[in-house]
Amino acid sequence: MTFENPDRSQIKQVLESSKTIAVVGLSDNPDRTSYMVSEAMQAKGYRIIPVNPNASSILGETSYATLQDIPEHVDIVNVFRRSEYTPDISRAAVEIKANTIWLQLGVWNDEAAQIAIDGGLTVIMDRCIKVEDSILLPNKA
Template structure:
C-alpha cells in the first residue's frame, strides 16, 4: 500500500527544491499564482509552465516541461484532469522525482503509472495546505 502521507513529507522536505508549476501564468486570480507564491515563501524555486511562457513571481516561464533546460524535482499540475495524465508522463520523461496533482485534479491511471515509474505521486491535494501541517 502506498503511503501518501510519507510521500507528502518526502516531497516537501527532501525531494522538492525546484517545482515546475504546470498551468502557472501571470493571472493573479488563478489558484496556481497564489500557490506558487506560497511555495516561494517556503524556499522552493518555482518554474512557470504555460503555453504563454510568462515570467511569474520573478521566474522565467517555459511553454512545456521539455523546454526547461535544467532538472526539476516536482511537477505541480494545475490542469484539467483530462490533461493531467499526459503531464504526468512528461514529468516521468523529464526525470522529475515527484508529481503533485492539485485539488480537483484526479487521474488514477496516471497516478498508477507515475508511481510504477518510481516517482512519488500525490493527487487531489495542495502543497500550500500541506506545508504548514508539517510544522
C-alpha cells in the same frame, strides 16, 4: 488496485527533499489559485518554475511552454490543469525524470497516477501543496 496518497510522513519527506517545483498551468493572473499557491511556496524558499506557453515570465521566473523545455532538474511537478490533461503531463514528468508529480486539490486521474508510478515517480493527487507544506513544515522559511 485503488490508488492511495502517501501518508503524511511520506509527504513531509517529499517536501523536505524538494527544492524545485515546476508548476504546470501556473497563471500570470495574481487572482488565480495557481498564482497564489506558487507565490506562497516561493516565499517559503522553493524555486518555482512556471510552465505556461502563454507567458514569458511569472513570479520573476522564466516561463516554459513544456516540462521538456526546462533546462534543469525538477523535484516536483505540481499540476493546476483539469484531470483529463494529466496523463500527458505524467508522461512528460517521467520523461524529465522528476521525482514527484503532485495533482492539486480537485485533480485526480488514475491513468496519470499509473503512468507516473510505472515511471518511478511518487504520486500525490487531490491535495494542495501549500496546505500540506503549511501543516507539515510550518517553520520552513
